[in-house]
Amino acid sequence: MRRGGLAVDGFTVSTVVSAVTGITSVAQLHGYAVMSGLDSYVSVKNSLMSGYGKGMLLEEAERLFADMGDSTRTHVSWNCIIAVYGQHGHGRKAMELFQDMARRGFTADACTLASVLSAFATSRDLVAGTELHCRLIKGKFICDPHVASGLVDLYAKCGSIQDAWKSFSEVDKPDLVLWNTLISGYSLHKDFSEEALLSFRAMQRAGFCPDDCSFVCVISGYSNMSSPSQGQQIHAVVIKSDIQSSHISVHNAMITLYSRCGKVSEAKMLFDRLTERNTVSYNSIIAGLAQHGHAAEALKLFEGMLNSGYEPTGVTFISVLSACAYSGKVDEGWGYFNSMKQTYGIDPCEEHYSCMIDLLGRAKKFKEVEELIMKMPFSLTSVGWTPLLGACRTHGNMELGARAAREILHLSPSNSSAPVVLSNMYASAGRWEEAAKVRKLMRDRGIKKKPGCSWIELGRIIHVFVASEVSHPRIKEVYRFLEGMSEKMRLAGYVPDVRWALAKDQAAEGEMRLRHHSEKLAVAFGLMNTKEREPILVLKNLRICGDCHNAIKIISGITHREITVRDAHRFHCFSDGSCSCRDYW
DNA sequence: GTAGGGTTAG
Numbered sequence: 001m002r003r004g005g006l007a008v009d010g011f012t013v014s015t016v017v018s019a020v021t022g023i024t025s026v027a028q029l030h031g032y033a034v035m036s037g038l039d040s041y042v043s044v045k046n047s048l049m050s051g052y053g054k055g056m057l058l059e060e061a062e063r064l065f066a067d068m069g070d071s072t073r074t075h076v077s078w079n080c081i082i083a084v085y086g087q088h089g090h091g092r093k094a095m096e097l098f099q100d101m102a103r104r105g106f107t108a109d110a111c112t113l114a115s116v117l118s119a120f121a122t123s124r125d126l127v128a129g130t131e132l133h134c135r136l137i138k139g140k141f142i143c144d145p146h147v148a149s150g151l152v153d154l155y156a157k158c159g160s161i162q163d164a165w166k167s168f169s170e171v172d173k174p175d176l177v178l179w180n181t182l183i184s185g186y187s188l189h190k191d192f193s194e195e196a197l198l199s200f201r202a203m204q205r206a207g208f209c210p211d212d213c214s215f216v217c218v219i220s221g222y223s224n225m226s227s228p229s230q231g232q233q234i235h236a237v238v239i240k241s242d243i244q245s246s247h248i249s250v251h252n253a254m255i256t257l258y259s260r261c262g263k264v265s266e267a268k269m270l271f272d273r274l275t276e277r278n279t280v281s282y283n284s285i286i287a288g289l290a291q292h293g294h295a296a297e298a299l300k301l302f303e304g305m306l307n308s309g310y311e312p313t314g315v316t317f318i319s320v321l322s323a324c325a326y327s328g329k330v331d332e333g334w335g336y337f338n339s340m341k342q343t344y345g346i347d348p349c350e351e352h353y354s355c356m357i358d359l360l361g362r363a364k365k366f367k368e369v370e371e372l373i374m375k376m377p378f379s380l381t382s383v384g385w386t387p388l389l390g391a392c393r394t395h396g397n398m399e400l401g402a403r404a405a406r407e408i409l410h411l412s413p414s415n416s417s418a419p420v421v422l423s424n425m426y427a428s429a430g431r432w433e434e435a436a437k438v439r440k441l442m443r444d445r446g447i448k449k450k451p452g453c454s455w456i457e458l459g460r461i462i463h464v465f466v467a468s469e470v471s472h473p474r475i476k477e478v479y480r481f482l483e484g485m486s487e488k489m490r491l492a493g494y495v496p497d498v499r500w501a502l503a504k505d506q507a508a509e510g511e512m513r514l515r516h517h518s519e520k521l522a523v524a525f526g527l528m529n530t531k532e533r534e535p536i537l538v539l540k541n542l543r544i545c546g547d548c549h550n551a552i553k554i555i556s557g558i559t560h561r562e563i564t565v566r567d568a569h570r571f572h573c574f575s576d577g578s579c580s581c582r583d584y585w
Numbered sequence: 586g587t588a589g590g591g592t593t594a595g
Contacts, residue, residue: 043586050587079587086588111588118589149589180590187591216591252592283593290594318594351595383595569595 026051027060042072046080053084075106082112086119091128094119110144117150126158133167142170149181156185161192179203180213187221196221212247219253223260228537229460231261252280259288262537262564262571279310287319292571293580295327314346321355325362325387326570328584333359354384361391362584366400382408382415389418390543393425401425416447417542428500454522454540454565458529465521474525481524485555492577494554500547519548523555523563535562543567553579 033039052060085094120129151167186196200218258267289298324333392401405422426435526536544567557577573580
């Protein structure tokens, strides 16, 4: 351009700067602007501020803004710095500037509000966000798609999905991004996966052509549904849409979708075929492999990732540490945990500590767990206490388990799984009175146990089984089938483990209850209704019970079937009488 | 010249 003899003005530099996201380029352009005197243009300063913000260099942006002073600033300068604070998750700071701006006589526009709201969404600040929303209700701004998407995003990320929908419905003509925000909001909530799909279709009916982001959002909604046939269906839609070749994030979402549907080998194939990868691609496949118990492969891939020059992130380490936890690799886990800070400059957050607690707890190293908790730079929330409680149950550490359960109940009083686990622990140790006390506490507080349910998809129909419930139309056949198999199971070494029966049952009654566990019913139904040797997949909302785990191992041996059960934590792949988790879970 | 949505874990 310069060689062609055309003048480079402030506007050109602004345009170029805003098109550049890499920080080195922004710094270079900044240098160029200073040298050529173009930095006297406000528009250039504004764009440089945005450029620095996108490059996560908050201080540089702040310096530019401070140097400008009130005489140079325009309302766009204010909008830019507010957006930068939003990108860094500083909601309250964005709000302060928003108020400051008004005090100094600058008028806020839709652009300003969209940025402030997005800042609150990023910082999950429902209180401040709602306050701002209330002040907007009388005005025209809530009908602006940019402002509305800030509201939808805020409410969805803070868990108020109904309010997200309300904010969406205020807008007469939603644009593509607003639709995507709604779909993404639904996809964040497991119970609203169906709505994510419905919105995706509604958006198409409204005449919009989904972009890469729409696909990413709807695919992550599908991932929560864990329905293999629907997973394949959306893959077909992606391929047909022709969007797939160019968008790495769509592929990454598909990798997760296949993993969560129990098809980790398909996920791996997809990953292997990628011509372009990024850190998230690695994070996705490492997570998938870890959840399926392929710890060695996950860790090998992690090493491959490092060798190929990809920088791991905090999320990478969550998968890596959970791979170690699932496979009992204590020393390796410590090595990776320590390398986070030392080698990669990543400060471990509570999730990482929680993985370490899980790793050490499963390995029965409770002393090390307590030391780690003492050394932590913050106090544990239920995120960390939950795996510890699980480990205490596995190893029968009643005292520490009771403490963990108390802490969880204190921190999140409506948590229903902690008291159930605790009362089961007491019950399996024969401490019935204490078990009953916990049950009473649950009743008093109105805490209800989440019913265990398992489901299996056959011919695109999802069959749901709830423990001890007889609502499935063919439930009698299922019981007959299990009855018919019980002798073979006994001969193969199955002994019912009544420690997993709830409450104060007599042994015989406990055994009956075990037989009614939802995962056994779903597995039996699968075996009855599929061809010989056909693998089956069962999904469960809670963790698989120890007795079912043992029973399904034996069933896989006597029926020569590959049976995969995905519970709330991970996948168990049973075949020839053993499980991919090697009984370490 | 400035603004809104996305993938990964638990």
